[in-house]
Amino acid sequence: MLMTIDGVLNKDEVRQIRKHLDQSDWQDGTKTAGSLASGVKHNQQLDENASVAIELGNHILRRLGSHPLFISAALPERIYPPKFNRYSGGGHYGAHVDGAVMPLPGVHGTLRSDLSATLFLCEPDEYDGGELTIETAFGAQQVKLEAGDMVLYPSSSLHRVEPVTRGARVCSFFWIQSMVRDEGKRTLLFDLDQSIQSLTPRQPKGDGDILQLTGVYHNLLRRWAEV
Ligand SMILES: O=C(O)CCC(=O)C(=O)O
Numbered sequence: 001m002l003m004t005i006d007g008v009l010n011k012d013e014v015r016q017i018r019k020h021l022d023q024s025d026w027q028d029g030t031k032t033a034g035s036l037a038s039g040v041k042h043n044q045q046l047d048e049n050a051s052v053a054i055e056l057g058n059h060i061l062r063r064l065g066s067h068p069l070f071i072s073a074a075l076p077e078r079i080y081p082p083k084f085n086r087y088s089g090g091g092h093y094g095a096h097v098d099g100a101v102m103p104l105p106g107v108h109g110t111l112r113s114d115l116s117a118t119l120f121l122c123e124p125d126e127y128d129g130g131e132l133t134i135e136t137a138f139g140a141q142q143v144k145l146e147a148g149d150m151v152l153y154p155s156s157s158l159h160r161v162e163p164v165t166r167g168a169r170v171c172s173f174f175w176i177q178s179m180v181r182d183e184g185k186r187t188l189l190f191d192l193d194q195s196i197q198s199l200t201p202r203q204p205k206g207d208g209d210i211l212q213l214t215g216v217y218h219n220l221l222r223r224w225a226e227v
């Protein structure tokens with residue numbers, strides 16, 4: 001499932017984050033390209049060990065942790081510390097698939113990438129090009145969101161970032177290991193949860209049917225979650 005999650009950050013937060021990012025040292029992104037991406041990556045990234053990257057990343061993680069739509073859709077078990085990238089002057093990222101298993105920086109342990117995320121930190125009118133093009137079963141989808149909005153898509157998808165021909169595209173990007181690895185099962189749980197959420201305010205408190213549906217949700221999660 002490819003979905004957008006609006007308002008992960010408000011415009012004030014984006015402004016603050018951009019103020020820090022625009023003053024930061026950006027490195028050539030090819031330095032951190034893994035074997036799957038080498039040769040196709042032409043962008044800039046913030047050093048993931050820089051204190052500014054760690055602090056801004058933690059702020060994004062706090063916002064994600066209290067975002068009901070993100071939790072419902074991703075069922076996160078682990079989130080890679082958010083990274084930051086910048087494309088300008090024709091910068092682009094050719095077609096690739098993200099690595100399946102990544103070492104987590106700073107700790108012993110790894111993350112299996114089930115979902116990939118891009119959180120936009122600039123408005124669409126600040127740059128030309130730069131669409132995130134994701135191949136899906138229904139054809140290629142082009143994504144270019146407002147600042148503060150985020151796209152979530154399966155890490156198994158072939159994707160690319162189109163050349164930025166004017167201005168600069170600044171984003172945060174990261175990966176999520178979900179409690180529910182299987183995309184189809186995760187989508188069923190998301191649909192069930194969203195239906196329960198929309199029915200709940202319309203029914204009397206303690207309604208037996210909603211209670212039963214909520215039980216079904218948790219019992220499916222109990223069967224499918226790997227924690
Ligand atoms: O910049 C983006 O939106 C995606 C970046 C990306 O695909 C990656 O770093 O693997």
Ligand SMILES: [Fe+2]
Pocket residue numbers: 096097098116159
């Ligand atoms: Fe990628």
